[in-house]
Amino acid sequence: KAGVTQTPRYLIKTRGQQVTLSCSPISGHRSVSWYQQTPGQGLQFLFEYFSETQRNKGNFPGRFSGRQFSNSRSEMNVSTLELGDSALYLCASIPGQGAREQFFGPGTRLTVL
Amino acid sequence: GENVEQHPSTLSVQEGDSAVIKCTYSDSASNYFPWYKQELGKGPQLIIDIRSNVGEKKDQRIAVTLNKTAKHFSLHITETQPEDSAVYFCAATTGTGGTSYGKLTFGQGTILTVHP
Numbered sequence: 001k002a003g004v005t006q007t008p009r010y011l012i013k014t015r016g017q018q019v020t021l022s023c024s025p026i027s028g029h030r031s032v033s034w035y036q037q038t039p040g041q042g043l044q045f046l047f048e049y050f051s052e053t054q055r056n057k058g059n060f061p062g063r064f065s066g067r068q069f070s071n072s073r074s075e076m077n078v079s080t081l082e083l084g085d086s087a088l089y090l091c092a093s094i095p096g097q098g099a100r101e102q103f104f105g106p107g108t109r110l111t112v113l
Numbered sequence: 114g115e116n117v118e119q120h121p122s123t124l125s126v127q128e129g130d131s132a133v134i135k136c137t138y139s140d141s142a143s144n145y146f147p148w149y150k151q152e153l154g155k156g157p158q159l160i161i162d163i164r165s166n167v168g169e170k171k172d173q174r175i176a177v178t179l180n181k182t183a184k185h186f187s188l189h190i191t192e193t194q195p196e197d198s199a200v201y202f203c204a205a206t207t208g209t210g211g212t213s214y215g216k217l218t219f220g221q222g223t224i225l226t227v228h229p
Contacts (some may be wrong), residue, residue, distance in 0.1 A: 009194050011225065032183075033217075042221050045217060092215070100162065100206075100208075101159055102147070105156050106156045
């Protein structure tokens with residue numbers, strides 16, 4: 001079974017630009033969560049999607065948004081990038097209601113210059 | 114909201130020794146506690162987890178214990194090997210599945226180094 005796929009793996013942007021990151025969960029998994037990982041703040045929850053609906057959202061500004069498609073693939077978008085948005089963005093695949101395990105992808109390394 | 118504290122931040126052991134990493138959580142409603150191993154350049158890998166209705170769980174050289182009264186849980190690695198060297202994260206969630214499973218609150222991480 002293929003694992004979680006995240007694209008692109010690396011991205012360099014400049015301040016003020018916007019970026020879209022993509023995540024394909026494990027086949028058959030219906031829920032996706034997104035996390036931001038930085039050396040200073042560690043791993044922080046961004047949002048969770050199940051059946052195209054956002055079920056939970058972390059404490060991030062409105063510049064961070066996401067969505068999930070009918071095939072369970074998910075995207076997250078960051079608008080008006082700031083230097084502090086430089087981070088590893090991780091997507092986790094969750095089988096669905098009743099399952100607790102979260103399986104992470106390799107992440108997208110975003111650098112904002 | 115939930116807060117998870119993890120100690121120590123770094124741990125250095127000799128091959129064959131045991132390693133113990135401890136976490137405390139603040140929300141008594143937390144009911145699921147996974148542990149992740151993250152190697153350089155990779156995403157976190159789930160290595161073991163425990164639910165709030167269980168006190169201990171073991172998988173080969175890895176075990177996790179949970180003390181709900183004290184609100185702490187620990188990861189135990191026995192017979193450590195150099196390939197165990199990585200960053201380990203504990204996490205907790207209050208998710209019940211009805212509204213969310215996805216919001217994990219993570220500890221700050223422990224850098225484990227196993228010397229041959």
